[in-house]
Amino acid sequence: MLxxxxxxxxxxxxxxxxxxxPQVEVIVGLDTTEPTVELxxxxxxxxxxxxxxxxxIVRAAQIDTIIHTFLVVxxxxxxxxxxxxxxxxxxxxxxxxxSAPASTVRNVIVKSSTMVYGCxxxxxxxxxxxxxxxxxxxxxxERSLEAVESYVRDFAEDNPHVNxxxxxxxxxxxxEIETPLSRALELPVVxxxxxxxxxxxxxxxxxxxxxxxxxxxxxxxxxFNVAGDGLLPWSEVVRICGKRTVAxxxxxxxxLTVPMAQLRLVDLPDEYLQLLRYGRGVDxxxxxxxGFRYEFTSASAVEAFIEAVRLRSTIGEGAGVYRxxxxxxxxxxxxxxxxRD
Amino acid sequence: xxxxxxPAGTERPVAEVTERPVAEVTELPRPANAPLTGAVTDPxxxxxxxxxxxxxxxxxxxxxxxxxxxxxxxxVDEWGRSEHMRAIARRLYDPVYRKWFxxxxxxxxxxxxxxxxxxxxxxxxxxxxxxxxxMHGIETELHRPVYGLADNFFREVPVVGTLWSRLGGxxxxxxxxxxxxxxxxxxxLVFPEGTKGPAKLYGERYQLRRxxxxxxxxxxxxxxxxxxxxxxxxxxxxxPTVVRVPHLASLIGVPYLPITANMLAMGPLGVVGYFPxxxxxxxxxxxxxxxxxxxxxYSKSRVxxxxxxxxxxxxxxxxxxxxxxxxxxxx
Numbered sequence: 001m002l003x004x005x006x007x008x009x010x011x012x013x014x015x016x017x018x019x020x021x022p023q024v025e026v027i028v029g030l031d032t033t034e035p036t037v038e039l040x041x042x043x044x045x046x047x048x049x050x051x052x053x054x055x056x057i058v059r060a061a062q063i064d065t066i067i068h069t070f071l072v073v074x075x076x077x078x079x080x081x082x083x084x085x086x087x088x089x090x091x092x093x094x095x096x097x098x099s100a101p102a103s104t105v106r107n108v109i110v111k112s113s114t115m116v117y118g119c120x121x122x123x124x125x126x127x128x129x130x131x132x133x134x135x136x137x138x139x140x141x142e143r144s145l146e147a148v149e150s151y152v153r154d155f156a157e158d159n160p161h162v163n164x165x166x167x168x169x170x171x172x173x174x175x176e177i178e179t180p181l182s183r184a185l186e187l188p189v190v191x192x193x194x195x196x197x198x199x200x201x202x203x204x205x206x207x208x209x210x211x212x213x214x215x216x217x218x219x220x221x222x223x224f225n226v227a228g229d230g231l232l233p234w235s236e237v238v239r240i241c242g243k244r245t246v247a248x249x250x251x252x253x254x255x256l257t258v259p260m261a262q263l264r265l266v267d268l269p270d271e272y273l274q275l276l277r278y279g280r281g282v283d284x285x286x287x288x289x290x291g292f293r294y295e296f297t298s299a300s301a302v303e304a305f306i307e308a309v310r311l312r313s314t315i316g317e318g319a320g321v322y323r324x325x326x327x328x329x330x331x332x333x334x335x336x337x338x339x340r341d
Numbered sequence: 342x343x344x345x346x347x348p349a350g351t352e353r354p355v356a357e358v359t360e361r362p363v364a365e366v367t368e369l370p371r372p373a374n375a376p377l378t379g380a381v382t383d384p385x386x387x388x389x390x391x392x393x394x395x396x397x398x399x400x401x402x403x404x405x406x407x408x409x410x411x412x413x414x415x416x417v418d419e420w421g422r423s424e425h426m427r428a429i430a431r432r433l434y435d436p437v438y439r440k441w442f443x444x445x446x447x448x449x450x451x452x453x454x455x456x457x458x459x460x461x462x463x464x465x466x467x468x469x470x471x472x473x474x475x476m477h478g479i480e481t482e483l484h485r486p487v488y489g490l491a492d493n494f495f496r497e498v499p500v501v502g503t504l505w506s507r508l509g510g511x512x513x514x515x516x517x518x519x520x521x522x523x524x525x526x527x528x529x530l531v532f533p534e535g536t537k538g539p540a541k542l543y544g545e546r547y548q549l550r551r552x553x554x555x556x557x558x559x560x561x562x563x564x565x566x567x568x569x570x571x572x573x574x575x576x577x578x579x580x581p582t583v584v585r586v587p588h589l590a591s592l593i594g595v596p597y598l599p600i601t602a603n604m605l606a607m608g609p610l611g612v613v614g615y616f617p618x619x620x621x622x623x624x625x626x627x628x629x630x631x632x633x634x635x636x637x638x639y640s641k642s643r644v645x646x647x648x649x650x651x652x653x654x655x656x657x658x659x660x661x662x663x664x665x666x667x668x669x670x671x672x
Contacts, residue, residue, distance in 0.1 A: 123512070124516035199421060230413055240414070299414040
């Protein structure tokens with residue numbers, strides 16, 4: 001199995017979960033940065049952002065499953081250009097490697113985002129997997145995700161023998177993940193747009209991992225929305241967090257949010273301002289009909305998040321932050337001195 | 342041994358969690374910063390599942406499983422409607438409905454007390470007064486909510502958009518209508534004339550505009566619900582448009598910008614103040630389409646034919662009601 005983006009939040013968590021399964025023989029993790037979580041037997045390979053050596057790895061390790069978690073959906077993480085490199089070029093190379101002649105790849109899971117549906121006033125309340133977006137994508141993330149999804153579709157069409165699953169995750173929240181929304185909700189007063197109270201949907205990070213493993217386990221092909229049940233007005237989200245909102249003017253909001261980002265208060269890029277205006281809901285019934293059960297609803301995911309925030313504010317960031325040490329990891333994996341079962 | 346041979350139906354810890362009420366889910370006995378795998382893969386499962394299928398402890402769908410608890414924590418439903426806000430609005434609007442417009446219904450019993458139905462009416466007045474009257478009337482008389490589909494222009498206006506949503510309005514998207522009518526069996530109100538209705542001048546009153554492209558018929562067919570036409574008399578006179586200012590309208594970005602008689606008579610107050618025209622509403626016989634529901638497409642000619650027939654019936658009813666109306670103000 002091959003996990004891309006091992007150093008990211010998702011890649012590491014998925015690899016951790018996969019290690020628990022004895023049927024998974026080899027887990028190879030790719031990333032530009034070192035893993036941030038402790039892994040027992042995953043092999044970490046450092047690559048460049050757009051995976052130019054991927055074809056060799058796939059061939060050498062006889063990879064049969066690729067879990068593509070390395071898609072940047074948070075525009076505050078990197079520049080537009082870097083994001084294009086990672087998302088579009090990375091995915092292109094990944095699929096080029098996977099569709100090479102004599103490729104052993106049989107399963108591909110791609111982690112996308114419900115951002116591909118966009119956010120506009122004429123949107124339906126619930127997006128189904130096949131509902132087209134209302135307006136053309138303009139922001140960098142949305143356009144790169146659209147490009148990625150079109151590669152996924154092409155790949156699935158050209159390689160009918162490969163199981164391709166595309167998971168679109170709603171706003172992820174939980175104990176550990178940091179997103180623009182979670183940062184906004186951690187502020188003493190939470191920004192909102194004057195006169196707007198859109199409805200939000202959340203998915204807990206635990207359900208994100210579970211859904212990926214669920215799809216992997218059952219070899220489900222297709223596109224799936226992954227989002228908790230229920231839509232919550234932003235005011236209610238803020239109330240669950242025990243905070244108050246501060247209303248930003250609905251017009252010319254960038255003049256406030258750009259300085260706020262520079263002061264490192266909170267970075268709310270256009271996609272999120274639009275979300276604070278109209279919200280977004282996606283229909284999660286397709287995956288549920290196949291037997292997936294969510295542990296968290298939108299509301300309970302927010303509750304779990306704020307409980308984690310409270311705990312963190314009392315006991316600090318947690319003592320043991322994991323640091324990857326190549327020599328140590330090599331020792332545990334390959335030294336004859338280590339007793340293995 | 343528990344690990345070795347787990348009967349298929351045995352509930353795993355995760356299964357318990359999903360079936361607990363929402364309030365308890367948050368009190369999971371798990372430290373918030375514990376490694377995620379602890380929650381993802383139960384130690385008992387992840388250790389050595391001999392079946393090999395338990396990569397993730399997702400319970401199989403069991404027949405007879407209870408419906409999961411409602412994901413709602415507050416008063417606002419998935420469409421944005423708030424029963425609490427509706428109740429306040431009903432209390433405030435009731436005097437307007439009873440004393441100002443003196444709304445009078447005819448054939449209200451034709452609206453079913455349960456099951457989905459698409460209500461279709463003629464649309465008028467610069468700021469349409471017919472939608473609140475219909476919604477208020479049905480909610481107070483039949484005690485069931487009505488969702489109003491409207492132009493998504495509302496959504497873009499601060500405060501107004503939010504209020505409109507809390508009071509039961511939502512963008513007229515076919516998916517919204519299908520879900521409300523077919524899955525949730527609600528009453529949905531739609532004005533097929535769209536903004537062309539309220540945008541028309543006083544001289545064109547009670548002359549129905551084109552009924553869009555018949556989308557409302559297609560929605561009703563797909564949802565398998567009847568269309569119930571309603572003819573409304575009174576709205577036209579409550580806020581008549583004298584002239585339109587199209588250039589300014591496109592400048593501001595609104596669908597139409599009227600100068601109303603109310604503005605001329607009442608000044609600034611006339612922007613929102615209605616004339617006390619007498620409202621009469623006649624519910625016509627429901628139209629059932631005997632076509633299979635939930636199809637991808639329906640015959641366009643059939644759709645247009647039905648749409649035109651419904652338009653004709655509302656138009657005929659309007660003429661009939663106007664023939665019997667002695668006074669604009671007293672009915």
